[in-house]
Structures are given as C-alpha cells and as structure tokens.
Amino acid sequence: MAERTPEQRRRRVRLRDLETLIAVAQxxxxxxxxxxxHLSQPAVSKAMRELEDVLGxxxxxxxxxxVEATMFGEALVRRARAVVDELHNALVELDWLSDPDSGEVRxxxxxxxxxxxxxxxxxxxxxxxxxxxxVLESAQAxxxxxxxxxxxxxxxxVVRPLTTPLPADIDGQALxxxxxxxxxxxxxxxxxRRRVRLSDLMDERWIxxxxxxxxxxxxxxxxAAAGLxxxxxxxxxxxxxxxESLLVQGGYVTCVPHTLLHFIRTERRxxxxxVDLPPWSSPTLLMTLRGRTLAPAAMRFIETLWAISRxxxxxxx
Numbered sequence: 001m002a003e004r005t006p007e008q009r010r011r012r013v014r015l016r017d018l019e020t021l022i023a024v025a026q027x028x029x030x031x032x033x034x035x036x037x038h039l040s041q042p043a044v045s046k047a048m049r050e051l052e053d054v055l056g057x058x059x060x061x062x063x064x065x066x067v068e069a070t071m072f073g074e075a076l077v078r079r080a081r082a083v084v085d086e087l088h089n090a091l092v093e094l095d096w097l098s099d100p101d102s103g104e105v106r107x108x109x110x111x112x113x114x115x116x117x118x119x120x121x122x123x124x125x126x127x128x129x130x131x132x133x134x135v136l137e138s139a140q141a142x143x144x145x146x147x148x149x150x151x152x153x154x155x156x157x158v159v160r161p162l163t164t165p166l167p168a169d170i171d172g173q174a175l176x177x178x179x180x181x182x183x184x185x186x187x188x189x190x191x192x193r194r195r196v197r198l199s200d201l202m203d204e205r206w207i208x209x210x211x212x213x214x215x216x217x218x219x220x221x222x223x224a225a226a227g228l229x230x231x232x233x234x235x236x237x238x239x240x241x242x243x244e245s246l247l248v249q250g251g252y253v254t255c256v257p258h259t260l261l262h263f264i265r266t267e268r269r270x271x272x273x274x275v276d277l278p279p280w281s282s283p284t285l286l287m288t289l290r291g292r293t294l295a296p297a298a299m300r301f302i303e304t305l306w307a308i309s310r311x312x313x314x315x316x317x
Contacts, residue, residue: 004056012054015087018080020047021059025077029066082292085152089295102131103297108144108154109136113284115240116260117175117312118158121305132297140238145170149289155298157287158305160280162211171290174283175305176312180218180255182275185247191271198226198275206231207246207254209238218277219255225278244269259284259312 004012020037024044027033034041052059059073069077092103109118114136122134137154139147144157149170158175166172182201190196212219213234223230235252237243240260246252247270254270261272286305288294294302 009054013051017047017051019084020044021051022077022080022084024048024060024067025069025073081152086293089293092295092297101129103295104133104135105297105301106135106137106154107301108139108148108157110141110159111138111239112257112260113158114138116263117305117309120263120308121301124304124308125301144287149287152289155294156302158284160282160284164282166287169290170287172285172287175286175309176259177279177283178257178259179279180277181258181261182253182273182277183256183270184253184273185250185270187250190273194274196273196275198223198228201253202228202231204231204253205233205235205251207235207237207243207252210236212255216281218280222277262312
C-alpha cells in the first residue's frame with residue numbers, strides 16, 4: 001500500500017482516538033485507561049492498533065510497569081493534549097460568548113499565593129461574576145513549571161520559581177518582589193518591643209519552608225550579614241495552616257510574605273516583629289504556557305490579578 005500523506009492521515013485520525021491515546025499514556029496501561037474511560041479493554045486496544053496503522057508508527061511498547069510511549073507516542077501525546085485542550089477552550093469560549101459572566105479558570109500557586117493574592121482575585125471575580133468557576137491547584141514552583149503548565153492542568157501559575165531562566169515553553173511576567181516579615185504569636189514575649197535584633201532570635205524555634213532555609217534566601221542572608229549562624233531549632237514546613245497552629249501555641253517565630261499580610265487580618269493570628277530582612281532577589285511570576293490561547297475567563301482573571309497585585313509592588317519597602 002502506498003504511503004499516506006499527512007493530509008490523508010489527518011482525515012483518518014479521530015478526536016476520540018487522541019483522547020484514548022492520552023488516557024493510555026497517563027494511566028500507563030490499557031486496562032487502567034479502559035477503566036478511566038469506561039470502555040472495554042479490547043475497545044481501547046483496538047483503537048490504539050488502528051491509530052498506529054493510520055500513522056504507520058509504533059506508539060507504545062510494553063515495559064515492566066505496563067505500556068510506555070515510544071518517541072512517536074510521546075510526540076503525539078504532547079500535540080494531542082494541545083488539540084484536546086484547544087477544543088475544550090473553544091467550547092468554553094462559546095459558552096462565554098453567550099454568557100460573558102461564566103467560564104472556568106484553572107490556577108496553580110504556592111500556599112502563600114493561594115491564601116493571599118489568588119484568594120483576593122477569586123473573591124473579587126466571584127462577587128462580580130458569580131457564574132464563573134475556579135479550580136485552584138496548590139503545588140511547588142518546580143511542579144508548576146515542569147508538570148502543571150506543560151500538561152495544561154492549569155491555565156495560569158503564580159509562584160516564585162527557584163531557577164531562571166524559565167523553560168522555553170513557559171512565559172513569565174514579574175508581578176512583585178516578596179518581602180518577608182518576621183512574625184510571632186500574639187502572646188510571644190517579643191511582641192510589643194520597639195526593637196528586636198537578629199541576635200534576640202537565635203534561640204527561638206523557627207518555622208521556615210525549604211526555600212526559606214536556602215543559603216541565598218532572606219533569612220540566612222540576614223543572619224550571615226549580621227555575622228551570626230542560622231538558628232538551630234527550625235521546623236521545616238511551607239504551609240500557612242501549620243505555621244498559624246504553632247504560633248498560637250506560643251514560643252515560635254516564622255516569616256510571612258508582605259503580600260499575604262496585605263490581604264488577611266493578623267491581630268488574632270500573629271504579630272509582626274520589628275526585624276528587617278532583605279527582599280527575595282527573584283520576583284513572583286505570572287506564568288502561562290507559551291503559544292497557548294487562553295479562554296476569555298482566564299484573560300479576565302489575569303487582568304484582575306494585575307489590578308489587585310498593583311499595591312503589592314509598592315508596599316514591599
């Protein structure tokens with residue numbers, strides 16, 4: 001049989017087969033993909049064989065842990081995700097055109113971004129466009145850059161990446177530079193003092209994230225500049241909830257970004273201590289997948305996010 005042209009192959013590839021392809025790749029097996037799609041295992045196997053026949057290449061190979069995509073399969077899965085995602089956005093946009101106050105937005109961010117600027121943006125939009133819906137995914141910066149954006153699990157990510165430059169397929173725009181504030185629970189002995197030095201905090205029990213104990217982070221940099229070693233009693237955690245819980249018990253100090261303090265009432269949770277720390281050298285970014293057309297609801301979210309974060313760019317100092 002004569003080799004088919006790309007145009008001939010395109011006409012024979014069905015959207016349903018591409019969705020099945022993605023499911024098999026994500027599940028790592030025909031049986032698990034069939035269960036996720038509510039199809040029979042023979043039906044999924046047949047669809048993959050027919051797709052391979054149309055394309056003339058092997059898409060999957062059997063491995064120890066199930067089926068694994070070949071280089072042809074990986075390429076097609078990557079493009080298929082874009083096709084399915086764009087169709088989803090097109091359908092969402094059609095709904096939006098008939099009802100400009102509706103639409104779904106998927107946003108990824110770290111714990112403090114979720115509790116601060118992202119929560120404020122969602123609140124603002126929900127008050128004005130109650131038929132809009134939101135999916136917020138909490139993840140570390142590396143996960144958002146490596147997985148969530150490329151796999152189109154989120155439309156937008158707001159986080160401070162650990163490394164730059166960003167991958168070639170990710171666009172990033174600086175929203176603001178975060179300035180950490182040292183805080184303690186309301187009953188802490190240092191609360192109310194007009195002056196607190198870093199040396200006063202050497203024996204305190206600190207709560208810091210993994211990013212905040214890196215050598216070039218603001219807290220280690222401040223102690224090093226003062227000629228002091230880092231405190232030895234440190235609880236490593238990046239969650240706002242755990243920090244609040246421990247601070248209420250007393251005897252702990254932690255750091256909170258000024259961006260979070262801007263949006264929440266702190267009197268009953270914790271108090272800011274008069275300690276100066278240097279700002280983060282790298283900014284918090286608004287990140288999107290390069291070349292991806294965002295739905296109108298996502299564009300409206302971005303416009304609102306820029307407006308809400310404007311005061312944060314001048315309140316760090």
